[in-house]
Amino acid sequence: ETGVTQTPRHLVMGMTNKKSLKCEQHLGHNAMYWYKQSAKKPLELMFVYSLEERVENNSVPSRFSPECPNSSHLFLHLHTLQPEDSALYLCASSPAGTALAYEQYFGPGTRLTVT
Amino acid sequence: AQSVTQLDSQVPVFEEAPVELRCNYSSSVSVYLFWYVQYPNQGLQLLLKYLSGSTLVESINGFEAEFNKSQTSFHLRKPSVHISDTAEYFCAVSDFSGGYNKLIFGAGTRLAVHP
Numbered sequence: 001e002t003g004v005t006q007t008p009r010h011l012v013m014g015m016t017n018k019k020s021l022k023c024e025q026h027l028g029h030n031a032m033y034w035y036k037q038s039a040k041k042p043l044e045l046m047f048v049y050s051l052e053e054r055v056e057n058n059s060v061p062s063r064f065s066p067e068c069p070n071s072s073h074l075f076l077h078l079h080t081l082q083p084e085d086s087a088l089y090l091c092a093s094s095p096a097g098t099a100l101a102y103e104q105y106f107g108p109g110t111r112l113t114v115t
Numbered sequence: 116a117q118s119v120t121q122l123d124s125q126v127p128v129f130e131e132a133p134v135e136l137r138c139n140y141s142s143s144v145s146v147y148l149f150w151y152v153q154y155p156n157q158g159l160q161l162l163l164k165y166l167s168g169s170t171l172v173e174s175i176n177g178f179e180a181e182f183n184k185s186q187t188s189f190h191l192r193k194p195s196v197h198i199s200d201t202a203e204y205f206c207a208v209s210d211f212s213g214g215y216n217k218l219i220f221g222a223g224t225r226l227a228v229h230p
Contacts, residue, residue, distance in 0.1 A: 004158075006158075031215065031216060033217070041222075042220060042221070042222040042223070043205070043220045043223075045217060048215060048217055050215040050216075055213060055214075055215045056213065056215070056217065090158055090159065092159075094216055096215060096216060102147040102149075102164075102166065102209040102211075102216055102218070103149065103161060103164060104161075104216075104218055105161070106151075106158035106159040106160070107158050108156075108157055108158045109157070109158050111156075
């Protein structure tokens with residue numbers, strides 16, 4: 001596989017379920033990002049990991065819990081979500097600490113529906 | 116803080132007509148600017164970028180954007196659009212203020228090309 005992959009592509013979950021979103025990058029990057037894209041709202045940056053350290057947490061509710069076990073993998077653990085959490089969740093990666101750091105590569109996203 | 120304003124939320128246009136999608140940014144430091152495109156049910160793909168050098172940058176599919184420092188703009192243009200250009204377009208500016216790379220995105224412009 002090449003680029004940035006995300007699984008699953010679609011997820012329907014109840015408000016009491018626990019699920020995880022997975023992102024994997026095959027680009028040799030060492031910074032990874034989670035974004036939330038809701039209908040008719042701008043892209044929201046949720047979390048940033050740089051060199052496997054979480055460097056940004058944008059006031060995201062604790063029902064979203066990120067994990068970055070290594071520079072190639074990023075997870076978003078979900079529990080007791082609300083219907084307003086339904087959205088497209090996008091993962092991205094970029095190099096860190098170089099002039100190429102400013103360009104991010106995105107995965108196809110996971111379409112999450114909370115019922 | 117840096118910000119990006121995309122002045123048009125939707126732009127309808129007929130096939131083979133020219134189009135301009137407007138983007139203005141606010142930044143107090145050197146800027147690096149990007150246009151991303153998002154086709155339905157997909158992630159964001161990098162369309163073109165301005166890092167330095169020539170203020171006119173081009174993509175492989177006929178789009179171009181011009182960095183105008185005095186106007187703080189980075190408008191996207193194409194002289195003749197195709198049906199396949201129908202998508203959402205996002206302008207973004209780099210932000211390195213936290214010591215790590217992130218992008219600040221505009222709200223997006225939906226380009227609808229009609230036959």
